[in-house]
Amino acid sequence: MAEGTIMKALSGFYYVDDGASVYTCRGRGRLRHIKMTPLVGDRVRFTPSLDGSPGTLDEILPRRNEFFRPAVANIDQLVIIASEAVPVTDPFLIDRVAAIAQSRNCQCIICINKCDLADGQKLAGIYHRAGFPTLRISAETGEGLEELRSLITGKVSAFTGNSGVGKSSVLNALDPGIALSTGDVSQKLGRGRHTTRHVELYRLSCSALAADTPGFSSFDVDRMELARKEELQYAFPDFAPYLGRCRFQDCAHVKEKGCAVLAALKEGEIEPTRHQSYVRLYEQAKAIPDWERG
Numbered sequence: 001m002a003e004g005t006i007m008k009a010l011s012g013f014y015y016v017d018d019g020a021s022v023y024t025c026r027g028r029g030r031l032r033h034i035k036m037t038p039l040v041g042d043r044v045r046f047t048p049s050l051d052g053s054p055g056t057l058d059e060i061l062p063r064r065n066e067f068f069r070p071a072v073a074n075i076d077q078l079v080i081i082a083s084e085a086v087p088v089t090d091p092f093l094i095d096r097v098a099a100i101a102q103s104r105n106c107q108c109i110i111c112i113n114k115c116d117l118a119d120g121q122k123l124a125g126i127y128h129r130a131g132f133p134t135l136r137i138s139a140e141t142g143e144g145l146e147e148l149r150s151l152i153t154g155k156v157s158a159f160t161g162n163s164g165v166g167k168s169s170v171l172n173a174l175d176p177g178i179a180l181s182t183g184d185v186s187q188k189l190g191r192g193r194h195t196t197r198h199v200e201l202y203r204l205s206c207s208a209l210a211a212d213t214p215g216f217s218s219f220d221v222d223r224m225e226l227a228r229k230e231e232l233q234y235a236f237p238d239f240a241p242y243l244g245r246c247r248f249q250d251c252a253h254v255k256e257k258g259c260a261v262l263a264a265l266k267e268g269e270i271e272p273t274r275h276q277s278y279v280r281l282y283e284q285a286k287a288i289p290d291w292e293r294g
């Protein structure tokens with residue numbers, strides 16, 4: 001049996017890289033039996049076939065972390081791409097993904113792309129003040145890409161963001177050798193028009209592993225990935241200095257009296273959109289019964 005990393009998952013086939021070659025494999029019945037879906041980024045044991053037909057995936061090794069949207073495992077960081085040009089990214093979409101990442105101890109880098117069209121200062125300011133590594137970049141002019149390269153070198157990153165912000169374009173600009181297809185934003189309105197339809201990990205020339213993933217829209221809500229409402233506060237690292245300082249120990253930081261988070265918001269120490277996203281996620285989390293989370 002050999003060991004490798006799943007680089008691509010498509011239509012029931014898995015493409016496994018053992019460091020020397022890429023092998024096409026099919027999942028074994030046993031994996032379905034234990035209800036484990038192989039994810040891109042998974043370390044797996046597999047049996048290559050000798051006759052050129054697909055090999056078999058035999059075992060998924062324990063995961064460091066796993067995400068369902070984007071569907072990846074074992075990543076070091078999420079690179080969240082956003083834009084202030086077309087499409088304009090709703091900060092809620094960034095905050096939601098960042099909260100999921102934080103709840104899995106996964107670091108986030110925020111990149112405001114298309115800076116050649118709109119300067120991105122507003123979004124960049126919010127995330128910089130909230131304490132995230134934040135870059136303003138342009139896949140078109142190359143602005144900020146050297147810094148992004150240095151942040152992803154030697155790591156496994158998943159590029160995520162709403163549809164049309166330029167995930168594939170940024171990856172192409174980082175390494176023209178991978179030649180991903182990109183699409184016109186006007187074609188991307190609504191669901192199911194995304195250019196990137198599957199998740200795939202690429203080895204970039206700067207010694208980075210980076211996954212391109214399908215863009216999401218505001219319709220996409222994966223309820224299972226949300227933290228329980230009591231844990232959501234820890235998914236906002238910018239709230240950390242104020243936690244434990246509220247009048248009530250079980251403060252929800254939504255509208256309670258004597259709340260230290262609300263006081264920090266009033267003082268301008270917490271970004272208004274960050275708190276709005278927290279409240280929105282809190283209300284969503286409250287609506288999900290624990291038994292539904294599995």
Ligand SMILES: Nc1nc2c(ncn2[C@@H]2O[C@H](COP(=O)(O)OP(=O)(O)OP(=O)(O)O)[C@@H](O)[C@H]2O)c(=O)[nH]1
Pocket residue numbers: 113114115116117137138139140141161162163164165166167168169170181182183184185188193194195196197213214215216
């Ligand atoms: N002016 C400008 N256009 C850009 C930039 N980055 C991407 N674009 C354009 O934006 C459009 C969408 O880019 P894609 O790279 O396909 O976006 P994506 O986020 O990968 O899209 P999905 O795969 O649908 O999620 C294309 O027409 C790109 O040429 C940029 O920095 N500046």
Ligand SMILES: [Zn+2]
Pocket residue numbers: 246251252253254256258259260261262
């Ligand atoms: Zn509070």
